[in-house]
Amino acid sequence: MIIMCNLFRILGLFLIYSLFLASFAFAQEEDDSLSTADFNFLANPDNDAEELLSIDEINAGLNWHWMNPYPQGNSLYSVDIYRDTGMCAVGDIENFILTTDRGASWLNKPSAGYGTRRFMVVDAVNEKYIYAAGTQGLVVRSTDGGNNWTVLPFGTSMPIHAMKFVDTLAGWIAGFNGIIAKTTDGGTTWIHQNLFSYIRVRGIEFIDTQRGWVVGDSGRVFSTTNGGTTWTSQNSGVNKALTSVRFVNADTGWIAGDGGVIRRTTNGGISWLLQGVPVVTYQAIDFTDGQYGWAVGQNGTIIKTTNGGLAWTTSTTAVTNWLTGVKFANRSLGWAIGYGGVILQSNDGGSSWSQLNRGESGYFRGVHFVTSEIGWAVGDLGIITKTTNAGLNWTRQNSGMLLRFNAVYFVNQLIGWAVGKSGVVVHTTDGGSTWIEQSTPTLSTLYGVHFYDSQNGVAVGTRGKILRTTNGGSTWISKNANTSIQLNSVKMVTDLSVWACGRNGLLVRSYDGGNGWVPQEIRSQRNNLSSIDFISADRGIAVGNRGTIVLTTNGGSSWSTMTSGTKRNLLGVKFVNANQVWAVGDYGTLLHSVDGGGSWSRVGSGTSNVLTGLSFIDSTRGWVVGRNSTILRYDSGGGYTPPRIIPQPLIAELGNYPNPFNPRTKISFKVLESSALTIRLFNINGEEISRLADHREYEIGNHNIDFDFSNYSTGVYFVQILSERNKYQITRKLLYIK
Incomplete structure (x- = not known):
């Protein structure tokens, strides 16, 4: 009987699992996104990029620059005061940003040229000495205000989440597995002072070379009175994760963490008193003295106190991003930073906040340029935005839709189309000043669109949906693709030869301009294909999941699988000319080929955001779009100067x-x-x-x-x-x- 019960239990679990897989597969067929990378960081904030780039590969990426948002769109995790009235912050892809003029201009660069890891903490000791640390045991130092960086030896690959320097030489870093280490020579050597191995240290504070505190998981607080030689456990009164600690003197300090935890001590941590605050996760806390303090965290939360925490008030901001850092130079001037590169500044002690990062916001799915200056990007919630100065500035256009657009294509500066969810096609004949919806015979999501000229075009989407027009979209006719598999991308190579690609390694081809279609499978691989492009009738390429790249040099009679050097999902590909090809994908993946797609090298994009689409005018200039409002521009000639923000009249x-x-x-x-x-x-x-x-x-x-x-x-x-x-x-x- 026990055996039979166990058998039925196993069969039941197998049935549930099978139903889950079936429902997941069906959901994927109608999925709003081609990528699953969007929320990986939230699920595992300490997950590092698994593919490291070489110095040459990073340097090759120095020609890519942030166009939107400005100054950049990587998530930021730590902020510190610089030169009393300036700030510096660090985040994904070892990104370091600095302003000395309250956000009018920015220094924005990867720290040490590796650009594959994540900075979690920064400490600006003075205007020259700046330290930063993060995942994979990375510790770096700048002695010239952030222009140049040196990697410091540390001897561990564990994530570092906390750091405090009391002068240019003496400092401590702390992280996972109870790591605490001290330096007295500016990071050249380190003395390890580890706690119990299961403690994940998330915050650290020292008020001088002897007195300090660390906080971490399960409400753990430790203090030292001898520079970390020994550590004593303190009872915080909570068992939730603590993320931040701040002391203004040897007696008075605060801790903050998950579940609305903010507590105060007036006796150096011997006892901690609960403070009444909104129940959200707090990521950082800061005080300028015993009275004025601020805390930030979940969903854009900012709270402030002017009486040492006896009472807290909530500040209103226009952002809902998680805020990860806060720092005030004095009782009036301060900054908060967070996910998506959000940067907030307050000049009135946190009562009001202005957003310094600027630009179009959204998840961009497609981009197309018709000249070196004029282009469009489309994305979620009906976004269509246009630039007339190569991406420096973008102007939102009225699409009349709130549905997601997946692709955009223009045949010249005036005539274009955008396609998206629920079979939507919109059309413009005046460069996007007005967009008019065109009638289509489907409610299927459309993922790709391409036109051979102003009259002949094809759009593709879910369940093998193919639409064909011969009159500029005045009428769209559904065509039989001889497949029910989702199609993601389409290219009209000539007025007769058309190719499309989709899930399960599917390729379909038309010999008569898109009326009849023949499926073609690549037996060597079954990964989903996301994007396809041809530079001639013979030479074409398609990319997809797990770094898949397939190439044809004989018009599709045969396809060869190329070595991409990555396992990341690739979401877009574009021929620049017969030799140069670019591809983009998850985690900021950027690949480049100079032999027509035969071999590939990875290039540092400067972001870990998902990259979804790309457009090139020639070998010297191109654009990439993606998640978190990402728009990057490629300038092979160099000489790019970031724009200075011109204050708008208030x-x-x-x-x-x-x-x-x-x-x-x-x-x-x-x-x-x-x-x-x-x-x-x-x-x-x-x-x-x-x-x-x-x-x-x-x-x-x-x-x-x-x-x-x-x-x-x-x-x-x-x-x-x-x-x-x-x-x-x-x-x-x-x-x-x-």
Whole structure:
């Protein structure tokens, strides 16, 4: 009986598992995405890139630059103050960014030229010495303010999540498996001071060379009074993971972590008192003194206190990204950073926040350029955006849809199409100023579209759906593909020869312009194919899952499997000319061939975001799009200079009445967007004579300030208003005549 019960239990589990696989396979047929990499980091935040790039491969990627968002779109995990009023931050792909002018311009570069690991923590000791550390035991140091970096020997491949330097030489790093190590020579050598091996240390704090604390899993807190030679366990009163610790002196400190945990101590950690805060996961906490503090975390949460944590208030922001770091230079100026490269700045102590990273937001699925300056990108929620300056700036166009677009194609600067979910096709004849939906005979998701000219085009999608038009899309006719397998990409090689590719290694071909189709399987591989391209009637290429690349040099009579050097899913491929080919995919994968697809080298893209589509005008310029609003541009000639952000006007209509005046005048101005303003009066010599507002928050609308000049001499004066939000300023002349 026991054996029979066990047998039935096994059969039941097998049936459930089989049903799960069947449902998963069906769901995949209608899946909104071709990639499964999007949420891998959330499931395992310590998962590292498994494929390391060589120095040459990284250097080959130096010609790729962030166009959107600006300054970059990699997730950021740690932030620190730089030069009192600047900041630096680190994140994915060993990315390091720095600003000294509150976000008007940025230094943005990989740290040490390897670009395959993830920085988890940064510590800017002074304007020259900056340390960073992260996954695979990576520790680096810069002695010139982040321009150049040196990899420091550490002797472990475990992730490092915490670091604290008290001067340029003395510091500690900590991470998984209870790793704690100390250096007294700037990282040249390390003395290991490990805790129990099962502790994952996530936060560290030292107030001098002797006194420090670390926090980690299961509410564990340890303190030292001898520089880490010995560590003593402290009772935090919680058993949830602690992520951050901050002390302002030997007695007063705070810890933060999962499940709404924020606790305070006033006796060096002997006891910890619960503080009332929203129940979310907190990733970082910071205090400038015993009263003013901030914490950030889940779904864009920011809270602040002005009384040491007795009461906390929630700040409102426009982001929902997880925030992973927060740092304040003083009680007013601070930054918060997080997933997707989000950067927030506050000039009023955290009451309000402005977003410094700018650009179009969304998950981009397709891109197409018709000149070196003009192109379009499409993606989720009906996004269609256009650039007329090679990607530096993008303008959202009204597609009239909220459905996802998967592909876009233009035959010239005016005429184009975009296709997507539920069989949607939209068409423009004026460069995208207006988009009109075209009627199609399907509700199947369309993944690919290509036109031979302004009249003849083909679109493909789920369950083998193929649509054909001979009149620019005025009518779309469904064609029999002789398959029910999802098709992901299509290319009209000539007006008669058309190729499409799809799941399970399927290729289908038409000899008559897309009316009749013949399936063609590649027996050597069954991986899903995501993208196909031809440079001539003979030479074509298709890419897909697990690094699959197949090549034909005889018009498809036979296909050969090429060695790609990666197991990542490849999602897009493009011939630039007969020799140069590019391919993109998961985890920022970027491949390049210079022999027509016969051999491939990996190139550092500068991101770990999923890359979904690409477009090239010639061998010197191309674009790649993907997840987290990613748009990258390739410039083979080099010489690219990142744009300086031009502050947008936040104040208008500055003036005074009467003018001339004696002795009183009313200064009036209009605020276009809520901002903290500083308003000053200057004499003809440029000397400040009065400050009418100092970092005062002004709401949208008209404002007036009365001022009496009785105590001043006759002459010319100037009133200047400076926006603390983006450093925009406006100045007007005043004339005082007695």
